[in-house]
Amino acid sequence: MAWLTAASALLTTLATAPARADSAWQKVGGDVRSGVSGLAYEGRTSSGSGVDVLAVHDNKGAGQKRLSRITHWEGADGISPITWDGPEPVDLEAIEAIPGMPGEYLALTSRGIVHRLKVAGPKATVVDYSPLPAIGEGDDFESFALVAQNGKLAVLWADRGAGADRPATLYAAPLTFAPWGQPQFGTVTRRAYRAAYPAGDGTRHISDISVTDSGRIIVSSASDAGDDGPFDSAVSDAGRVSVSAAGRVRVTLAASPSVLGTFPEYKIKAVECLPGSTDALLGTDDENLGGYVRTMPFCEA
Numbered sequence: 001m002a003w004l005t006a007a008s009a010l011l012t013t014l015a016t017a018p019a020r021a022d023s024a025w026q027k028v029g030g031d032v033r034s035g036v037s038g039l040a041y042e043g044r045t046s047s048g049s050g051v052d053v054l055a056v057h058d059n060k061g062a063g064q065k066r067l068s069r070i071t072h073w074e075g076a077d078g079i080s081p082i083t084w085d086g087p088e089p090v091d092l093e094a095i096e097a098i099p100g101m102p103g104e105y106l107a108l109t110s111r112g113i114v115h116r117l118k119v120a121g122p123k124a125t126v127v128d129y130s131p132l133p134a135i136g137e138g139d140d141f142e143s144f145a146l147v148a149q150n151g152k153l154a155v156l157w158a159d160r161g162a163g164a165d166r167p168a169t170l171y172a173a174p175l176t177f178a179p180w181g182q183p184q185f186g187t188v189t190r191r192a193y194r195a196a197y198p199a200g201d202g203t204r205h206i207s208d209i210s211v212t213d214s215g216r217i218i219v220s221s222a223s224d225a226g227d228d229g230p231f232d233s234a235v236s237d238a239g240r241v242s243v244s245a246a247g248r249v250r251v252t253l254a255a256s257p258s259v260l261g262t263f264p265e266y267k268i269k270a271v272e273c274l275p276g277s278t279d280a281l282l283g284t285d286d287e288n289l290g291g292y293v294r295t296m297p298f299c300e301a
Helices: 002-015
Strands: 026-029 038-044 051-056 067-073 076-085 092-097 104-109 113-120 123-131 141-149 152-159 168-177 183-185 189-193 203-211 216-224 231-243 249-262 268-273 280-284 291-296
Touching: 026 076, 038 104, 038 268, 038 280, 051 092, 051 280, 067 291, 104 141, 123 183, 141 231, 152 203, 152 231, 168 203, 168 231, 168 249, 189 249, 203 231, 216 249, 216 268, 231 268, 231 280
Parallel strands: 038 092, 076 123, 092 141, 141 203, 203 268
Antiparallel strands: 026 291, 038 051, 051 067, 067 076, 092 104, 104 113, 113 123, 141 152, 152 168, 168 183, 168 189, 203 216, 216 231, 231 249, 268 280, 280 291
């Protein structure tokens, strides 16, 4: 009987152990200034066994780091700082590689300022910056994705939303660039989105967006009760996007988003589908607990 009681207690402990003990998550930052707010694929490592990605940090003070490079392998990660050359943004939340323009990226702040960057080695140079169009009252942005189809570009971004009373607003628009490099946005469309998980007053219905090659919209959602948590997150299949040869952008959101995975104890703010793979690289900004990354097979066609 004593053995049975001890075994039952052990099973209960294992069943309720926090997800932070999951070794699949690899730590890439140890404090509130080192969380991962957004990720952009940069390329494969020379061996082909890992990937280099750019990570933005939502710091606000002068001289604090805005951008890092993470070299990710299963079981290990390396991280190195990147010097920011240009006006310092406040509260970077997302970053995306520009399709067809190697070494160039768009990075977004929470208030909707888009910075166009050229990244070479340990330096990122600001080429230009511009506000998003159609910013709504109270909008707070954490997500940004670029889509290339039929020789045209489009962009998706979202106000993150807040709990039951404020769903996320997913915006979409065609994207071009002025001769001097400034992003230019076409006609904007909007869709409301509510996360299937997590739920509660602290829910951010969309904390990041990635789009597969076939046009599936993969989103992360997160719950945040404060700088020490508790946190909760999920990644879901939210719908589809297409861009016509004429540049028309069409977004169709799922009536009932399919939850692909849930991640208690983590605040996922970055999801990046890796080219040539079914994997998504997930990144967290767990405030005082730092930042973590892991891969999950969420980006099947």
